[in-house]
Amino acid sequence: MPFIPHxxxxxxxxxxxxxxxxxxALFDEVPMSLRASLPPEMPEGISEMALMQLMQRRAKQDEMSLSFLGAGAYEHHIPAAVWDLTNRGxxxxxxxxxxxxxxxGTLQLIYEFQTMIARLTALDVANASVxxxxxxxxxxxxxxxRANKTNKSKRIVVAGNLNPHYIAVCEAIVSNQGLVLEVLEPDEQTGTIPTDCAPQLSEAAALVVSYPNFFGGLDPVDxxxxxxxxAGALVIGVVNPTALALLKPPGQWxxxxxxxAVGEGQPLGIPLASGGPYLGFMCCRKAYVRxxxxxxIGRTVDxxxxxxxxxxxxxxxxxxxxGKATSNICTNQGLLVTAATLYLSLLGDEGLRQVALKSHAGINQLVAAAGQIEGVSRRFSGPVFHExxxxLPVPAADVVNLMANxxxxxxxxxxxxxxxxxxxxxxxxxxTKTSDDIDHFVTHLANAIEAIKSTC
Amino acid sequence: MAEVRDDVRYLATHEWVKLEADGSVVVGISDHAQDALGDVVFVELPEIGTSFVQGSEMAVVESVKAASDIYAPVSGVVVACNSALEDAPETVNDSPYDAGWFVRLTPDDPSSIESLLSPDAYQALCDDETH
Amino acid sequence: MLIFERSRSGRRAAAQHVSSKGLGLDLGDDLGEHLRHSPAGLPEVSELEVVRHYTNLSAKNFAIDRQFYPLGSCTMKYNPRGAAAAASQPGFLKRHPLAPEAQSQGYLACLYELQTYLQALTGMKAVSLTPMAGAQGEFAGVAMIRAYHQKRGDHDRVEILVPEAAHGTNPATAVMCGFVVREIPVTPEGDVDLAALQAAVGPRTAGLMMTNPSTCGVFERQIAAIAETVHEAGGLLYYDGANLNAILGKVRPGDMGFDVLHMNLHKTFATPHGGGGPGSGPVGVGERLLPFLPTPTVGQTESGTFRWLDKRDLPDTIGRLSGFMGNAGILLRAYAYARLLGGEGMQRVGAYATLNANYMAKRLTEAGFDLAYPTRRATHEFIITLAKQAKHHHVTAMDVAKRLLDYGVHAPTTYFPLLVPECLLIEPTETESKAEIDGFVAAMAAIADEIVNTPDQVTSAPHTLPVTRLDDVKAARDLDLAWLKTQPA
Incomplete structure (x- = not known):
């Protein structure tokens, strides 16, 4: 009997x-008509060894040798100590x-996490994650x-260069409470939000800015x-935590x-793992903490x-x-917070800065090399972080399919x-990408474009 | 035994209301209420100038393990708030009827206070709750 | 000591630094006005300092791997290591969430099969795996109820009913979805007051949220009548899967008449609590709510390949609930657990969870403790009330909970549900042995003696932990939420 000791x-x-x-007999209060028999869809139990063989096969099936896909989830090196310690029972x-x-143990660790995130974003307080x-x-x-006492409005102005999945999630969650999202279109040339957006901001509860934006670019956040x-609107910064080792933190915009400030904590020692579990971090000025x-978590005395x-x-x-709670959320992403806290401790300021710098240099190198391919250019001007x-001269979806193969x-x-x-x-x-990886990418990209062109 | 002041009126939800000479009313929570809540850690007060309808939520008082709404005892407009509570919420525990007041309202109809609980009626209600 | 207090300027865990040599670019110069002016102030420590600091911190935690955790409504059972290992294959950990479907068939196969299993176990028509926690699953479920009524033009249905014993997330979720909450009383025997429910339902009723077994630790016997009452009034029935472990393989929410449910996979299907998360809260629906399921879900084409179903396939979906597609790693653990146990193993979960709870309840009553619902059969959990001890000896449920920590047992859930005075909600789970349960009962019996003879021992507990009782009032009044001091040079 698996895992039952009796x-x-x-x-x-x-x-x-x-x-x-x-x-x-212990189920005698359950009406007979409701007692279920074993559903035929359920398989028979298997041993741990058989399970491992099955799952190894399935995981192997999906393995890729090299990835330049980011779009909100990033492949960073994770120090060995991070999950070694996080997985302690x-x-x-x-x-x-x-x-x-x-x-x-958990409480002090979360307090340290709150401190690290508040320091990275240069804001006063952080929560234990969502x-x-x-x-x-x-x-x-x-x-x-709830917090904006100047503009009592349910209108939120959102930068149109924010991750579109984030906008979709927000629509699904906040529209039930009557909030209205209004999207600011980015500039055609730079992909960033024009600074002459004052008319739209008037009477809005908040402006949402993405830094870097979904296209990798850096908006004029100041x-x-x-x-x-x-305009009396609060500013919500959606930030990449790795980037903040290098770029101006929201508290100083x-x-x-x-x-x-909010953001995806995945880059801080959390594997890509098909999209989760990750952690969302959240911080604010002290005045809004309630x-x-x-x-x-608070520090106190016994x-x-x-x-x-x-x-x-x-x-x-x-x-x-x-019914009057700030949210229905019960837990935080405790284990992922543990990993992120270990990651930030191991890297420190200088380590995180070097990760950010090398990523930044890498994208510049890749873009310069890819620009040598005929018909390939940067879509937007202006500086980027790591994306x-x-x-391209051909449909990008075709390139993805060819190269993925x-x-x-x-x-x-x-x-x-x-x-x-x-x-x-x-x-x-x-x-994580070497110069060789980048060269490899550029060669395959050129070949893929050539192959697609020749079939057209 | 919690103190029930004679010179104020009460709500069944444990707010007290005092009619001042200038026709305004002051609102706080009773000694019984502060005792039941335990150590008050935060008080959220309304903005001056806000109008409330009798029975609507006007303020919130928080202890470590509970949060309670404070209801407007009469309809009216907020003319003053006890902002000292922001830094010293414990005043609500120490001095519920005096320094620990919450809000001063100008009532739309000063006579509406007459319909609230008398000290005797409130005392009876508290006795009921503790037994 | 905090990690920041161990920090010294210039000390590094240098092996974790990447080399930026050989890139041939002036690093960061193109960033100009975007550059950060001063470092954030992350700790500067060696790798050993990090390892020792956090290992020592971990030792200050209670955990399933070290202690018995009979925490009611939380289902703190043993989660097989094999399920975690299976879900942590390199191919799964490195898989990017936006990888093309053709390169994701292994992963999608697991999700598709998991959807099928959960559907079968709950008796629902379809499942979406995307909600990332129980509370988000609840949100999805209630948002679907809202979408259903709106699609039918039934705009007056603005009320969600919840039994007064409900978990706090139920009303919080209903409000997040734009509903007004109306509480329904519970009888002294722990059932929903059917007459009060009948009086409360009507054209304003959007739905009723409940758990079964209820938060009172008993099976709601009138569930068929409740379902009929709500359905006849035009409302829908929501099943909070908090207590699914109790009935796994024994009773199916779909058969009880529920239209929508969420499951806490982290409780019932093999994910450890991780000090507060992550979780996973898939939703299942009956016929009426099929069009509204949150996206993405996984479908299978005629040729047998798997693909994501999104808004194009489900135009009436309530939408997306996560940046990618839910807590994939937890879903893989749940899949692995379902394969390890199989159908028969699942049936034993509910059976032995119920056996353990009833046995423990019996032993505790023999030791002189009072059950909150003495006439009822326990489900996978039960409630004892210490009202008697509080009255005669001024010892509270919280005191007993703290004293249990000294006995090396994690405290049961205290003061929930709120309507039972001085209560402990106790859930032993199926993975605990008779010896462990007997040990808990012996500890409770010893505390019962202390309550009478040395009550101070109990009211000032714990005595053997890293800290004594903490000053919660100071924590809330003098908010200290981040370490402000800078490190010594």
Missing amino acids: TDAERDEMLEAIGVTTID EFLTAYTPYQAEASQ YDGATALAEAMLMAV ALTDAAAA GASGADI QMPGRI QTGQPGYALTLQAREQHIRR QVLQ EGILPGLALGALWAPMANCLLVNVTE
Whole structure:
């Protein structure tokens, strides 16, 4: 019997103590008409060895040798110590830290995580994380509507160069509460948001800026922040945490800084793993902390006066505030927070900066090399972080299919998201890519383009 | 035994209301309420100038393990808030009827306070709850 | 000590630094005004310092691998290591979420089969795996109820009913979906008050959210009548899968009349809690809500290949709920667990979870503790009330919970459901042995003696943990949420 420890003798002894003769008798309050039999769709159990053989085969089937696909999830090197420690049973099999005395390890770790994220974004406070970057943004929108006492509006202005999946997720979540999203179209040449957007910002609860944007580019965040502040709209920055080792943090945008910053924590030591579990981080100015959803850990003292850590501001949460809670979220992404905290500790300021720098240099190198192929150019002008849109002379989806068959993921074909961008390929480079990898990519890209041209 | 002041009126939801000489009313929570809540850690107050209809949610008081809404005892407009509570929420525990007041309202109809619970009626309600 | 206090300027875990040599570019110069002016202030520590710091921190946690965790409604059972290993194959970990379908058939096959299993086990018509936690599954379910009524032009249905014993997420979710919440009383025997429900339903009713077994740890016997009442009024029935472990393979929510449900895969299907997450909360629906399922889901073409189904396939979908497609790693663990156990193994889960709970309830009553619902059969969990001990000895449920920590057992859930005074909600799960349960009962019996003879021992517990009781009031009044000091040079 998998994972059930009872011997037959123990089972019988327990039944006798209860005063029944069979386990089925314990279901006597369930009406007979509702008792189910075993569904025929369910397979028979298999051994761990057979399971491993099956799963190894299936995983192998999907393996690629080289990837330049980013678009919100990035392949970074993960130090060996990160998951070695994260997978310790004491972190892995602990519950949510409701019993603070029995959870000081997890609680202190989350406090350290909150500190690291607040420092990276240059904002005052961070929460213990939410599900992922997209849901962090949806929560930030709801939070901004609650927090903005100047513009009492449910209108959120969103940069049109934000990850379109994030916009879709926010629509699905916030429209139920009557929030309206209004998209600012990016400039055709630069792909960034024009700074003359003041008319749209008037009376809006918040402006959402993506930094870097979905195309890898860097928007004029100082001017946009100032424009929003002047209009009484809060500024929500959607940021890549790796980029913040190199780029201006949201807390320092414009004259007064962004009000809320959120983002996808996956680049911080979390494997791509088909899209999750990841973590969404969320931080804000101290003045808005009571409007922030999710778990928050505070430092306090115990009865003897020694420092300790505990969940705090719980009166915002669903288990106390029920229908009036800031969100229905119950947990954070505890284990992923553990990994991210270890990752940031191991890299430190300088390590993270070097990851960011090498990724940045890598994309510039790739774009320069790819630009030598006839018909290939940058789609947008202006600086980028570690991702760039290439304009190809052929449909990008065809290039992706051809190269994927050779074990290379060249990037994301943008035609499925924006029909006019059918020939556009979004390419990412991280520190994991060598000059040889980049050369390899460029050679295969040139071959793929040639092959597609010749079949047309 | 919690103190029930004689010079104010009460709501069944444990707010007290005092009619001032200038016709405004001051609102707070009773000694019984602060005792039941435990250590108050935060008070969320409305903005001055906001109007409330009798019975609508006007403020929130939080302890570590609970959050309670404070209801407008009469319809009216907020003319003052006790902003000292923002930095010293414990005042609600220490001095519920005096320094721990929440909000001052100008009532639309000052006589509406008459319909609220008398000290005796409120005392009876508290006795009921504790037994 | 915090990791920041171990930090020294200039100390590095240098093996984790990449070389930027040989790239032939002036790094960062093109970024100009975008550059960060000063470092963030991440810790500067050696790799050994990191390893030792976090290993020592981990030792301050209770965890399933070390302690018994009878935490009611949380299903803290053993999660097989094999399921984690199977889901952590390099091909799965390195797979990019946006990889083309042709290069994703191994992964998609697992998801497709998992959808089929979950459908069969719950008796629903279709499943979407995309919600990332129980609360998000709830959100998806209630959003589908809203979409269903709106599609029919039934705009007056603005109320969601929940039993007063419901978990706090139920009302919070209903409000997030734009509904008004109306609570339905529960009888002293732990059932929904059917007369009150009949009086509450009507043309404003969008649906009823409930769990069965309920949060009172008993099976809702009138479920057929409840379903009929809500359906006749034009509402839909939502099943909160928090307690699915109790009935796995024994009773199916679809057969009870539920129109939509979420499952907490992390509880029932082999994902450890990880100190608070991640979870996974797939939703299942009956016929009426099929068009509204959140995307993406996985379909199979006639040729047998698997593909994503999105808005083009489900035009009435409530939409996307995650940046990619849900918590894939948890779904793979659930798939692996389903394969390890198979159908028969699943049936034993509910059976032995129920056996353990009823046995423990019996032993605790023999030790002098009071059940909240003494006339009822326990399900996979049950409630004891310490009202008597609180009244006579001024010892609360929280005190007993803290004292249990000294006995090396994690405390049960305290003060939930709120309507039972001084309660402990206890769920032993099927993976615990009789000896472990007997040990817990012995600890409770010892505490019962202490309550009478040395109550101070109990009210000042815990005594053996890294810290004593923490000052929650200070934590909330003097908010300290991030370490502000900088490191010594």
